[in-house]
Amino acid sequence: MTLRAENISLHLSGFDLLRNVSVQVEAGEVTAIVGPNGAGKSSLLRVLTGELAPTKGAVSFNQRDLNDWPVEQRAQMLAVLPQHSLLNFPFTAHEVVALGRIPHQTGTLKDTEIIDQALQLVDAEYLQKRFYTQMSGGEKQRVQLARVLAQVWLPCKEGEQILVLxxxxxxxxxxxxxxxxxxxxxxxxxxxxxxxxxxxxxxxARCADKLVVFDGGLVAAQGTPEEVLTEQLIDQVFGVKAMISRHPLTNKPLVIT
Structure with a gap:
């Protein structure tokens, strides 16, 4: 179990944002967290990454308490892309992506190679020398995605790696x-x-191995997309009448509303 939250509760400003939540993220798998606005999804990510301390419960990462890892070692294994970036400095795209290489001791030449490849992967190589403050919202997000990709670009000897988006x-x-x-x-x-x-x-449904459905700070369901996405659950959690079909190309569940 690479990253595991066990019986997590989070109480902030008089509200129970998370209630007895248990979730695990495995190496080599994609876990998607879904749910209505205010359900606790982003709060869970902030607890999983150590940004917020749970009121109750514990988070473990690579068989150790999350907070037992030295900051630099943890940054070699755990990369986080927040919903909004507060970066307002006139860094170039290259310089922003280079931030993802700070925890690693791989040298300027190797880091430059990784930065170039990460920007190319996210279709942002043309932004190499453009200032971040002059980019569109989508361009900024692609550069930030390249940053976290660069952070976990190479395997880490300390343990399995997790990307949080x-x-x-x-x-x-x-x-x-x-x-x-x-x-x-x-x-x-x-x-x-x-x-x-x-x-x-x-x-x-298209990309995840496992779905975790949140509702009111609780896990309403978790499992494969086929197990989780039912007409009853979508009605119960999202308040929407839906029909579940199969995508003609991927054969994954297709939610039709």
Missing amino acids: DEPTAAFDLAHQQLTLEIVRQLAEKGVGVVMVLHDLNLA
């Missing part, structure tokens, strides 16, 4: 949404564990 496709057009999902699957095939929040159930 909070709504990674929100700012993207259809082509870049599809590209992002392809990248996520490629990472999983290389042994990296991916956990991400998605709003689009069909995107989640």
Whole structure:
């Protein structure tokens, strides 16, 4: 169990944001977290990454308590793409992606090679020398995605690696949404564990090995997309009448509303 939250509860500002949540993220698998707005999805990611301490319960990472890992070692194994970046400095795309290589001691030449490859992978190599503050929202998000990819680009001797993505496709057009999902699957095939929040159930069904459905700070269901995505659950959690079919190309569950 690479990254595991066990009986997590989170109480902030008088609200129970998470209640007795148990989730595990395995190396080489894609876990998608879905649910309505305010259900606790992003709060869970913040606990899983150590940004917030749970009120109750524990988070373990590679067989150790998450907080027992030295910061630099943890950064070699755990990369996080938040929903919104607060970066407002006039860094070039190259310099932003280089931030992902700071925890590693691989040298300037190797780091430059990785940065170039990461930007190319996310279709942002043309942004190499452009200032981050002059980019569109989608371009900024692609550069930030390249940053976290660069952070887990090479296997780590300290342990298995996890990539955490909070709504990674929100700012993207259809082509870049599809590209992002392809990248996520490629990472999983290389042994990296991916956990991400998605709003689009069909995107989640398409790329995830496991879905975790949140509702009111509780896990309403978890399992494979085929196990989880039922008409009854979508009605119960999202308040939407839906029909479940099969995607003609992928044969994955297709939610029709």
